[in-house]
Structures are given as C-alpha cells and as structure tokens.
Amino acid sequence: MENLETELSEKERQARVNEAALASIAAERNRRSASGHAVISSAMGYGSGALGKGLFGRISHAAKLFCILFAFLVPSLLIWQVLL
Structure with missing residues (x-):
C-alpha cells in the first residue's frame, strides 16, 4: 500500500x-x-x-533631403578629386 x-x-x-x-x-x-x-x-x-506638419515632420523632411543631396553629390565630388 x-x-x-x-x-x-x-x-x-x-x-x-x-x-x-x-x-x-x-x-x-x-x-x-x-x-x-x-x-x-x-x-x-x-x-x-x-x-506630420509639426517640428519633427519638418526636421525629418530636411534630413531626407540632406541624405538625397549627399547621395547625389559625393560620388561626383570623389570622381573629380580622384580623376581630375
């Protein structure tokens, strides 16, 4: 048991x-x-x-524009400096 x-x-x-x-x-x-x-x-x-249309929205939009501008300008500047 x-x-x-x-x-x-x-x-x-x-x-x-x-x-x-x-x-x-x-x-x-x-x-x-x-x-x-x-x-x-x-x-x-x-x-x-x-x-949005507030301060954060404007800062975010400016950051996007800066990144786009940087992506377009840097390759051109590097080619000018290296090749020319």
Whole structure:
C-alpha cells in the first residue's frame, strides 16, 4: 500500500511540474507578444510624427533631403578629386 501512495505523490509532483512548465511557456509567449506590439506601436507613432506638419515632420523632411543631396553629390565630388 505504501508503494501506491508513493506513485500518487510522484504523479502529483509531475503534474505540478507540468503545470509550472506550461505556465512558464504561456508567460514567455505573452512577453513576446507584448514586446512585438510595443515595437509596432512605436514604429507607427514615428511614421505618423515624421509625416506630420509639426517640428519633427519638418526636421525629418530636411534630413531626407540632406541624405538625397549627399547621395547625389559625393560620388561626383570623389570622381573629380580622384580623376581630375
């Protein structure tokens, strides 16, 4: 009879371990989902702010124009300096 009680307690222990493992997996899944939502919401907030007519929108537009100007002028200047 003692052996049967040991098996039951072992089954109960395994059930508790299984529940704890499943809870840990569910918590990790929730953490990943929450971090994904945070990334998407921040990207959407940046996009709407950068396309707006406020100060951040104007600074973002000026930065885009600077990058385009830099991309067009630097190769020409390098060729002039190296070849001419």
